[in-house]
Amino acid sequence: MVRTPLTPWERERGERFGALLREARGERSMVEVAAVAGVSAETLRKIETGRAPTPSFFTIAALAFALDLSLDELAAACVLPEDGAALSA
Amino acid sequence: MVRTPLTPWERERGERFGALLREARGERSMVEVAAVAGVSAETLRKIETGRAPTPSFFTIAALAFALDLSLDELAAACVLPEDGAALSA
DNA sequence: TCTTATACCGGTATTTGTATCACGGTCGAG
DNA sequence: CTCGACCGTGATACAAATACCGGTATAAGA
Numbered sequence: 001m002v003r004t005p006l007t008p009w010e011r012e013r014g015e016r017f018g019a020l021l022r023e024a025r026g027e028r029s030m031v032e033v034a035a036v037a038g039v040s041a042e043t044l045r046k047i048e049t050g051r052a053p054t055p056s057f058f059t060i061a062a063l064a065f066a067l068d069l070s071l072d073e074l075a076a077a078c079v080l081p082e083d084g085a086a087l088s089a
Numbered sequence: 090m091v092r093t094p095l096t097p098w099e100r101e102r103g104e105r106f107g108a109l110l111r112e113a114r115g116e117r118s119m120v121e122v123a124a125v126a127g128v129s130a131e132t133l134r135k136i137e138t139g140r141a142p143t144p145s146f147f148t149i150a151a152l153a154f155a156l157d158l159s160l161d162e163l164a165a166a167c168v169l170p171e172d173g174a175a176l177s178a
Numbered sequence: 179t180c181t182t183a184t185a186c187c188g189g190t191a192t193t194t195g196t197a198t199c200a201c202g203g204t205c206g207a208g
Numbered sequence: 209c210t211c212g213a214c215c216g217t218g219a220t221a222c223a224a225a226t227a228c229c230g231g232t233a234t235a236a237g238a
Contacts, residue, residue, distance in 0.1 A: 003196050003223045013147070029184065040227055045186075052225060056143040056195085058102070059226085061164040071160035075150040092192045092226050118215070132196055134216065141195055145225085148195085 103142020
């Protein structure tokens with residue numbers, strides 16, 4: 001294997017990540033936010049549902065901008081669970 | 090075409106992005122930083138050289154963590170140039 | 179009822195990210 | 209000079225991200 005087929009943990013992280021985005025979207029429609037972010041609605045849906053667990057940085061940056069989210073907080077919210085325990089001292 | 094082959098602008102943005110990372114890396118070696126971030130050195134190199142203009146969010150998050158960078162600042166530094174003028178009010 | 183809008187889902191096509199392999203360059207030691 | 213170690217690089221292989229298409233379900237309104 002050459003690419004590390006995405007561990008289950010990464011997929012779970014993707015789901016949590018998507019949930020955060022969905023929460024932040026609130027009332028607004030997918031099409032609305034996707035258009036503002038400059039991505040397709042399908043892509044946004046896949047990210048929100050966790051079917052695209054590791055989206056590109058700039059895609060997320062655009063979405064975060066469209067949703068008025070902090071990338072740092074977003075990342076922290078997904079890394080906190082158990083990764084921090086392993087990495088940090 | 091279904092995937093939008095990355096516009097020249099996106100590639101330039103990738104180069105700027107990579108340059109920022111390389112600058113932030115400073116004295117440290119690629120292998121060092123890559124190991125801390127949990128990615129392969131080759132991947133880091135591609136990102137720094139701009140050959141991977143749109144890396145995954147979590148890869149960047151890990152690198153930013155390894156380099157003590159702010160994701161928000163990182164994103165802002167790459168979006169500022171001319172994109173901000175078009176998007177922001 | 180019918181239409182419209184939104185969200186979800188499956189499949190498909192293309193491009194890209196990431197990792198491994200193998201090579202060349204540099205530096206210090208022997 | 210040869211060896212080993214480290215760094216950076218190019219080529220290659222595979223998995224995934226993004227986008228488009230069609231179809232389905234639900235809810236609101238005419």
